[in-house]
Amino acid sequence: MKLEIENLSKFFKDATHSAVDNISFGVKNEEILSFVGPSGCGKTTTLRLIAGLEKPDQGIIRLNQTIINSSTVFILPEKRNIGMVFQDHALFPHLTVFENIAFGLKGQSKTEKKKRVQELLNLVGVEALAQRFPHALSGGERQRVALARAMAPSPTLLLMDEPFSSLDAHLRLSVREQVRDILKSSHSTVIFVTHDQDEALFMGDRLAVLNQGKIEQIGYPEEIFHDSDTRFVAAFMGDSDFIHGKTLPNGVQTALGLLEQSQTAPYGQEVEVALRADDIDFNVAEPGNGTILNRFFRGAFNFYRIKLDSGEIIQAFKIHTELFEPGERVQVFFNAGHPLKIFSNNHRQG
């Protein structure tokens, strides 16, 4: 493990709950770990604690097997050899692109500096802009210069705090591909913070989903998406709907009928079943078990919101050649082809 975190906590005055609540995790060498969660979940605070920009209330942080934070040790940020790309990029407005990138190369000779800056300019593809000032750069260029500046001193660990949030949507897609390629080709170890599920899935070798200062789940993208540990993860990462159910010996009784699936909960317990739009299907039928509320056009598919007679609202896809209108009565049924995630009601989270 490159970075190991044990029982890290941070509490801010005037806050109702801990910003970071006793979390532990590790980052492997040359791995990109995405931190994802809603705003205020503690992901940026965790990053700032690792950087040394905030002091934790408790916890041990080890970087390359060396303790950089504990109850007795606090290494200053300038001594940690951790690089960071800030949300607003924080390029020094009084320095040129070249000087910005060279800023972190303290104590090296002029020729060494020049060589290293040149390498990075090439790596991020902004060779032509070396003598420009930050205000004369486009959003994407600033992004790449900020990355180059953070990478210049060859940091042990690179932290990125929502680095793409200041870019507009269409630029974001191309920049994130470039950035991922750069990070991978330079064998960097990275923690990447975002509130965007898509971006987290794209950037991360692994993902950590945070909520209210706690890690809800940490794992590979497929695990997080298809095998959510908690209701929160299922809702946040997969846009799941939830329908109410009651456990029976052979499955779960729901408004869509019996879900035949072995499960561990004791007989007669109240549970919730997580449903994605591709887990169910429907036919026009009288009397049926639901009514179409609206239809949304999505190109190859139409997307339907259906209100079940139980009052629950769920979503389903249909290919664009089949059209249904709002108000039609339909029979909705399970059509997943794989086990669905069942969450017991009394452990409700999120």
Add this chain to the structure above:
Amino acid sequence: MNLIETLRIPRSTQKKPIPTVAWLAGWVALLATIPLFYILIRAAGAESSVWIRIIQTRLLKLISNTLLLVLSVTAGTTILGVGMAWLTERTDLPGRNLFRWLLALPLAIPPYIGAIIHLALLRPHGGIIPQWAQKAFGTAMPLPVPTGFWGATFVLSVFSFPYVFLLSAAAFRLLNATYDDVARMSGRNAWQTFWQVTLPIIRPGITAGALLVSLDVLAEYGTVALLRYETFSSAIFIQLAGRYDRSAASILSGVLIMIALVFLIGEFKIQGQAQFTQITSSWRPAQQIELGKNKVLALGLVIAVIFTSFIVPICLLIFWSTKGILQPAAVAAMQTGSLGLSNYIINSLWSAGLAAFLAVLLSIPIAIFAVRHPGIVSRVFSRLAQVGYAIPGVVVALSLVMLVNRYIPFLYATPLIVVLAYVVRYIPQAVRSSQSALNQLSVTLEEAARLLKRNSLQTFLQVTLPLIFPGLLAGGALVFLSSLKELPATLLLRPAGFETLAVRVWYWSEEGFYNQAAPVALLLVLISILPLFFLLRREAIFKK
């Protein structure tokens, strides 16, 4: 989990380290407040017989005189300032780009020089206008007299309104046009829109400006003394310079400071609220109002104000100066002992320059502590460092005379005590400039420097300082400008032979030697225009 128990430090025993800058800021706050507390202690400790005598004979009259003048000047500057700002920012007044500059330039003329000029123009016996009227019409004309309450109101309003003008012009400029559009769409006409929407939105800014003008009026000495209207400041000056009664002076100063503190606290409160800015991504300038037939009237008003507050005073100073320079006798008289004009200039420049440098230097720890470590303690420190706004020049002088005599006697009778007075009095301006400069600097720039292996001092020197330097310079220019014009503390504290431009203007014009005073006054105004020009260039309304 035993591990967690041993790791967790009980919150109550956990102490945040106090940053070094907090100690520095604390020292500055202490230095800035000592003169104030010392006066309050001396006032409280004065003999009760003196208190009774003053309460019975002077106090009520002084309070009512002073507050009446504050009220009338605040009203006058607000009407002039807001009115001129509205005409130059919101209407299609021709020549408004030029008028904006001319309306701000009276800031280079200290009100006491303005008083000298209007007195010379309008004084009943021997004034320029009454004499001219008598020649033209053959009899004495019933002209307004620029002395007393109305004279002081007139002069102070005419030379202080630019403060309110600049603040309200900026507010008009930054106001989002959408508010106007909404009001118009909801059926308000232009007049109703102004009163019901525009004015309420910019009110906090105007009120803050008006309160600063009030504090200036409380502190004003030269104007009220010349125009023979007695306020606290002039009464204290007489006690100090004429009767050497420090006991009575302390009591009057104590009461004056208490009044000034009320205004300052009000201003602090509004500063907190005035932060709501209307600049959003959808900002666009408000639509201009067409004056139509009223254009001539509006133009006449603006020109009248500019003539009274800037053009006539400057022309008169130039006229007297040429007359003076052409008379060998007057040139020869522009000397005190062996010292001449160049000596006054040098004294003015170095004392104001040193004060500006010190004030900015001392304001830096306060600004860093207040902006980068927000909290109750840092807010209190920042406000304590700004109490100078509430200590009029005469009171600073009294306080420093007593303090320096007692604790640092070697400073007494050196020009450094004058510089010290400027620093105490004007450090608030530096504190505000430094704080606003630092506020505009994103913390992430400093954090980025830390992660790029700079310690906090290196970060300040290599990143923060170069980026806030223009803001610090502006604070320095402000303190320089104010110190250059300062009169009462300089008069009371200067050692014999330490002559500044302001001191010489004052003495020569008090004795009626206008031809001698005018070139000195003109120099003072011209030197003031340089930093003023630099400061105005930074204002939103003068940016293209």
